[in-house]
Amino acid sequence: MKIFSKEQIYEGDKLTATRQKITSTELMERAGIQIFNWMHMRMQGAQVPVHVFCGIGNNGGDGLVLARHLITHGYNVKTYVVNYSDKRSKDFLINYDRIKGVTKEWPTLMTCEEDFPEIHPDDIIVDAVFGIGLNRPVVDWVKALFVHFRKTKAFTLSIDIPSGLQTNQVPQNENDVVWAGYTLSFASPKLLFFLPDTAKYTVQWEVLDIGLDPEFLHTTNTEVELIGKYExxxxxxxxxxxxxxxxxxxxxxxxxxxxxxxxxxxxxxxxxxxxxxxxxxxxxxxxxxxxxxxxxxxxxxxxxxxxxxxxxxxxxxxxxxxxxxxxxxxxxxxxxxxxxxxxxxxxxxxxxxxxxxxxxxxxxxxxxxxxxxxxxxxxxxxxxxxxxxxxxxxxxxxxxxxxxxxxxxxxxxxxxxxxxxxxxxxxxxxxxxxxxxxxxxxxxxxxxxxxxxxxxxxxxxxxxxxxxxxxxxxxxxxxxxxxxxxxxxxxxxxxxxxxLFKQPEQQQEPQEVEEEGQRA
CATH class of the missing domain: 3.40.1190.20 (Ribokinase)
Structure with missing residues (x-):
């Protein structure tokens, strides 16, 4: 399995949008639906409180898509916007407006530690604060939020990468990063999932297929490859x-x-x-x-x-x-x-x-x-x-x-x-x-x-x-x-x-949500 770099993932997103004649917003919808399908298959409608924490970039946009689908399927969802900057990505804003259309309980805007919600150990935290594009220090109150996640002892699911991690650096302080129980990574795992200094920030990981361009995936040479049976x-x-x-x-x-x-x-x-x-x-x-x-x-x-x-x-x-x-x-x-x-x-x-x-x-x-x-x-x-x-x-x-x-x-x-x-x-x-x-x-x-x-x-x-x-x-x-x-x-x-020659046991395919005439 290829492990794509941050730069290659960005290039793959652009090529996919161009070759499949879709917008970046539609690609974000795919990603959010795949996360929802993963959770839906495991939760089966359980009314465990799900706290979705969204940043204000594209990772946060993925979180908003997920929250919207959880809400429309009757889950007990609370959505928060971690407002660490005045800048917003275009796709975040589009999905912020969309979630308002499915619930009267709009996302809670968080700007300081006083805004931290009460979370119980049996709840679920979805971390969609920062993605692979993080390239600056995390502000202190957001670091405190990550510590708050950990103290609650609630199961934490990170989207694409545990927030606070950068793809090519080791954090200076372990409290500056989300400690995830599970990370759902788009297109390929990240190198940092396999290094002792950074692997500790996610207990388990899984790759989600969000339909990136097959030619890009097949022909792009990567510096890193993951070796398993099929390799x-x-x-x-x-x-x-x-x-x-x-x-x-x-x-x-x-x-x-x-x-x-x-x-x-x-x-x-x-x-x-x-x-x-x-x-x-x-x-x-x-x-x-x-x-x-x-x-x-x-x-x-x-x-x-x-x-x-x-x-x-x-x-x-x-x-x-x-x-x-x-x-x-x-x-x-x-x-x-x-x-x-x-x-x-x-x-x-x-x-x-x-x-x-x-x-x-x-x-x-x-x-x-x-x-x-x-x-x-x-x-x-x-x-x-x-x-x-x-x-x-x-x-x-x-x-x-x-x-x-x-x-x-x-x-x-x-x-x-x-x-x-x-x-x-x-x-x-x-x-x-x-x-x-x-x-x-x-x-x-x-x-x-x-x-x-x-x-x-x-x-x-x-x-x-x-x-x-x-x-x-x-x-x-x-x-x-x-x-x-x-x-x-x-x-x-x-x-x-x-x-090497043993066949894996067949697993039943889960039922998936489809996106307006297009399978996610």
């Missing part, structure tokens, strides 16, 4: 009946040190379970018996050193090499890695201590093959790109780092983001159960195993992150968040593959 399914390459292990490549996992051979074991298992034809592990001598006994499917080669990686020599011709897990940052290991990079032409995936070595000796970045994949956790990423002010700043730094060194960066987190130059791919699978030792080693192995089979590095990163998270989502149903361990993620990778 990765076309990436999947099925196997032929007469295929054999030689067709799926040979993954070489290099890493480990005394006491940290488990990381190599997990990564090797992850690579083979992801579909690599062959997996070899290159480890210090102390890891030989561990790997041979715990993972007999792997072939094992050893360093001359008993406890660390000191001299990377192997006799095979791998399809892809993964380096770094459990390797440590001993001077001998750093030197061995540098010598290896100077000779290597094979695609690379680098994690853990491989990343720490690159951070210590950044000149080595020049030796990495183009489209090498780095899979850092937050601290490893910080060592590579430097400190950041907030999540938006972090992504800008990662994009610049990716462009400069021609690398693919997998920014691990709840919504793991794969970055290739200016492009962001946000993953939708995974859960807090992955917050445990070894799951990153498994992800590293899965991505390596996908490249081994012939997937290009970007696809391997996106697909690997999805499969890894989906496996955890399936496994957590049996183990729960606290008891999920890295080995479980490997064990459920097969089910994650199978899930």
């Amino acid at each position: 990765v399914l076309p990436m999947y390459v099925p196997r032929q009946k007469f295929s054999h292990k030689g067709e799926f490549g040979h993954s070489l996992i290099i890493g480990g040190s005394y006491g940290k051979i488990g990381a190599v074991t997990l990564a090797s298992r992850g690579a083979l379970s992801a579909g690599a034809g062959l997996v070899s592990a290159f480890v210090p001598k102390c890891g030989y018996n561990v790997l041979q006994s715990s993972f007999p499917e792997a072939m094992v080669m050893t360093d001359v050193d008993d406890t660390i990686i000191s001299d990377i020599k192997y006799s095979i011709e791998p399809t892809v090499i993964g380096f770094g897990i459990g390797a440590g940052t001993n001077t001998k290991t750093i030197n061995a890695f540098e010598a290896f990079l100077k000779e290597n032409k094979t695609p690379l995936v680098i994690d853990a201590d491989g990343l720490n070595i690159l951070a210590k000796k950044k000149a080595l970045l020049k030796l990495l093959p183009e489209n090498t994949i780095l899979t850092p956790h937050p601290k490893e990423l910080q060592r590579l790109v430097g400190e950041w002010n907030d999540d938006f700043d972090k992504l800008e730094k990662v994009k610049a780092f990716s462009k400069k060194h021609k690398l693919i960066i997998v920014v691990k987190g709840f919504n793991t983001i794969t970055v290739m130059q200016d492009k962001l791919y946000i993953n939708t699978t995974g859960n807090p159960g992955l917050s445990t030792a070894g799951t990153g080693d498994v992800l590293f192995g899965v991505i390596t195993g996908l490249i081994s089979q012939g997937y290009n590095p970007l696809v391997a990163a996106i697909f690997g992150v999805y499969l890894h998270g989906k496996s955890a989502d399936i496994a957590v149903e049996d183990y729960g968040y606290q008891s999920l361990i890295a080995s479980h993620v490997i064990d459920y990778l097969g089910e994650a593959y199978i899930d």
Whole structure:
């Protein structure tokens, strides 16, 4: 799913109005009706008090359309205009006049804290104060209104975006923003729904189709894409009946040190379970018996050193090499890695201590093959790109780092983001159960195993992150968040593959309101 920028949404609105020969007011009517349909399907006429707070721009106009349809369908509605400025948008004014035609109880004009209404915990708040166009500080009394919403503990539904948020900034104060229980976003979700600094402002979100021009939606390239099942399914390459292990490549996992051979074991298992034809592990001598006994499917080669990686020599011709897990940052290991990079032409995936070595000796970045994949956790990423002010700043730094060194960066987190130059791919699978030792080693192995089979590095990163998270989502149903361990993620990778082809259960379509001869 594409995630459109604020500027692209504005352009889409204009193109839709032009190509469909409708006015911006008619497009606003569509949006308001879609919000009404969403609420109507869930409320089914319930007489819970609904408080609709409208700003004086187009977001407020959407709120007025919603309020009008709620009123005409017999709901218990109170409408408020949050009068924070003397300026009004044209479509707001049109819909302000229209709502007067369906009720004797005109919207209450709010200008200060004394105007705040009493709201009970069982009521519903609709936040239609500010939209994506907010580009100035919120006045103090409106901030106080947002705090008032939160104190009531009433369910809060935001239209398009929680008011007070801007699409490319983190709020300086969390009290300056509406905390929404649900946000209905037009055309596409917003990037800020997936970043730790801003995701907390909406518990859940949903996209509403307001009929934007199909050609615009299809042909417009976006900087950000949301990755789910239907995005990765076309990436999947099925196997032929007469295929054999030689067709799926040979993954070489290099890493480990005394006491940290488990990381190599997990990564090797992850690579083979992801579909690599062959997996070899290159480890210090102390890891030989561990790997041979715990993972007999792997072939094992050893360093001359008993406890660390000191001299990377192997006799095979791998399809892809993964380096770094459990390797440590001993001077001998750093030197061995540098010598290896100077000779290597094979695609690379680098994690853990491989990343720490690159951070210590950044000149080595020049030796990495183009489209090498780095899979850092937050601290490893910080060592590579430097400190950041907030999540938006972090992504800008990662994009610049990716462009400069021609690398693919997998920014691990709840919504793991794969970055290739200016492009962001946000993953939708995974859960807090992955917050445990070894799951990153498994992800590293899965991505390596996908490249081994012939997937290009970007696809391997996106697909690997999805499969890894989906496996955890399936496994957590049996183990729960606290008891999920890295080995479980490997064990459920097969089910994650199978899930790609499961059909969703059919849902009954809700009855919708139509707009004067035109279906919304």
